Amino acid sequence: MNGSSRRDRVLAFVLVGFVGAMVAATYASVPLYRLFCQVTGFGGTTQVSKAAPTDIPADARDRLVTVQFDGNVNSQLPWSFEPAQREVTVKVGEQTLAFYRAKNLSDKPIIGTAAFNVSPPIAGAYFDKIACFCFTEQTLQPGETVEMPVSFFIDPEVVKDREMDNVTITLSYTFYRAKDGAGAEQVSAAPRKASTN
Numbered sequence: 001m002n003g004s005s006r007r008d009r010v011l012a013f014v015l016v017g018f019v020g021a022m023v024a025a026t027y028a029s030v031p032l033y034r035l036f037c038q039v040t041g042f043g044g045t046t047q048v049s050k051a052a053p054t055d056i057p058a059d060a061r062d063r064l065v066t067v068q069f070d071g072n073v074n075s076q077l078p079w080s081f082e083p084a085q086r087e088v089t090v091k092v093g094e095q096t097l098a099f100y101r102a103k104n105l106s107d108k109p110i111i112g113t114a115a116f117n118v119s120p121p122i123a124g125a126y127f128d129k130i131a132c133f134c135f136t137e138q139t140l141q142p143g144e145t146v147e148m149p150v151s152f153f154i155d156p157e158v159v160k161d162r163e164m165d166n167v168t169i170t171l172s173y174t175f176y177r178a179k180d181g182a183g184a185e186q187v188s189a190a191p192r193k194a195s196t197n
Contacts, residue, residue, distance in 0.1 A: 030055045031086035046171075047120055049128040052095035052153040056196045060156035063092040067154075068171040071100055078106040079140065084147060085166075093156045095130065099147045100173065111178035113137045116171070123169045126158040 067090060069083030084099035104110055114134040118127045129135075133148035140146060150171070158164050 010191055014041050023128060030058065036185070043112055045124045046123070047128040047155070049130055049153070052128075053093050053156060054109045056093040056156050057159075060159045063156075063159050064089050065154045065158070065170045066091060067096075067098075067152075068168055068170045069098060069100070070170055072172070072174040074174060074176040077110065077175055079104055079110070079112060081173070081175050090154060092154045092158060095151060095153050097149055098171075099149050100133070101139060101145065101147050102138070102175065103145040104142060107142045109139060109141050111137050111139050112175045113178045114175050115174045116173045119170045119172065120167060122161070122163055123167065126155040126164065127169060127171070128153050128155055136172060140177075171192075 056137045066087055068087040070084060071082045073079050079102055081100065081102045084101050088096060088098060089097045102112070116132075116134050120122050130151040130153070132150045132152075134150070138146075140149065152171075154169070
């Protein structure tokens with residue numbers, strides 16, 4: 001085997017390895033980016049906690065934060081969706097429960113899934129959800145109206161961030177039709193109040 005043929009094989013092997021690494025990086029980038037956003041709150045990604053804090057520092061106990069609510073629906077989903085309340089003022093560290101109202105305007109069961117963020121984006125690092133309808137897909141029967149809860153608190157660490165002084169946080173959701181329509185006959189396990197108004 002001459003040197004030129006050997007170099008060609010090594011080059012081909014390196015190029016195939018490079019392409020393979022790029023494909024692997026492409027598949028890994030979405031979960032890694034999602035993890036980065038969840039840890040840092042980047043881009044308004046909220047945090048997830050099991051419970052609100054029980055020991056709130058003295059300098060945070062009287063801090064109030066206004067949270068506004070926004071609801072949107074993708075044009076491919078025949079639902080109406082809006083917050084049941086436009087805003088609340090909460091104490092830092094205090095668990096709060098808010099509701100959104102959704103109605104299936106079609107004559108078929110439809111599964112929806114909610115994307116969410118908070119603004120300003122820096123607030124994502126301090127906005128902790130305990131429970132949320134957005135954690136699972138939601139199934140609405142024809143004409144069904146439901147109230148979907150979100151339980152959250154504002155992390156007491158917010159008082160150390162001067163950029164968050166006197167900032168109003170907006171929690172925004174957009175509902176989309178779920179890609180997988182299988183299981184539309186099953187009712188979601190997420191707690192909610194239903195009616196057929």
